[in-house]
Amino acid sequence: MPSPAQVPLRSALRAWVYDRVIAGMTATWYRHVLARLPTGARILDVGIGTGAALARCADVVRAKGLGVVGLDIDRDYLACCQAALGRAGLTGHVTPVLGSVYDHRGGPYDAVYFSASLMLLPDPAAAIAHVASLLSPDGRLYSTQTFHHHRSPLLEWAKPLAQHVTTIHFGRVTYEHEFRKAFADAGVELEELSTMRSTRYSSYRLAVARVPDAA
Secondary structure: OOOHHOOOOHHHHHHHHHHHHHHHHHHHHHHHHHOOOOOOOOOEEEEOOOHHHHHOHHHHHHHHEEEEEEOOOHHHHHHHHHHHHHHOOOOOOOOEOOOOOOOOOOOOOEEEEEEEEEOOOOOOOHHHHHHHHOEEEEEEEEEEEEEEEEOOOHHHHHHHHHHHHHOOOOOOOOOOOHHHHHHHHHHHHHEEEEEEEEEOOOOEEEEEEEEEHHH
């Protein structure tokens, strides 16, 4: 992974856009999840991006002595991730890894976290099933996600196109029934789906899941 001085200009520009658009909101989501984890927990962060959101939670990571493997498929983001973690004093706590969640081997993890990344994947159910196999017996799978309350053909058309303007992959519009189905298809029990914030048209929710009979 390149040092901060070697980060290509393209990577830095894409990371700057990502941090301005995404990191502020997702840092709050990270705090919701990290607050639930036990001291010394080992975590797989699927879609760590530039690391900026996690870096904003450095106080919690250090206080709890958490160990994080940060997985992402975007070379540009990971090129800047190491620098962000270094500035936040998290180098000893977080290990960025370039790779696909479907191919990842590691663990056992006490927690796996998808920060708005689960429904970006081509096969969410397969991803859930795979990472569930990497959990410790008492481990939990966490996901934070934006849900739209009513079907919107316009958003369904426009959201994927936003990547061409912002360079950020926002995925598709997510509805609750599709999200629940992904867990059911994976054979993983969705034991909690709580609302962190809600508007008229959408809500930001935290999901907690477990492998049946694992606890």
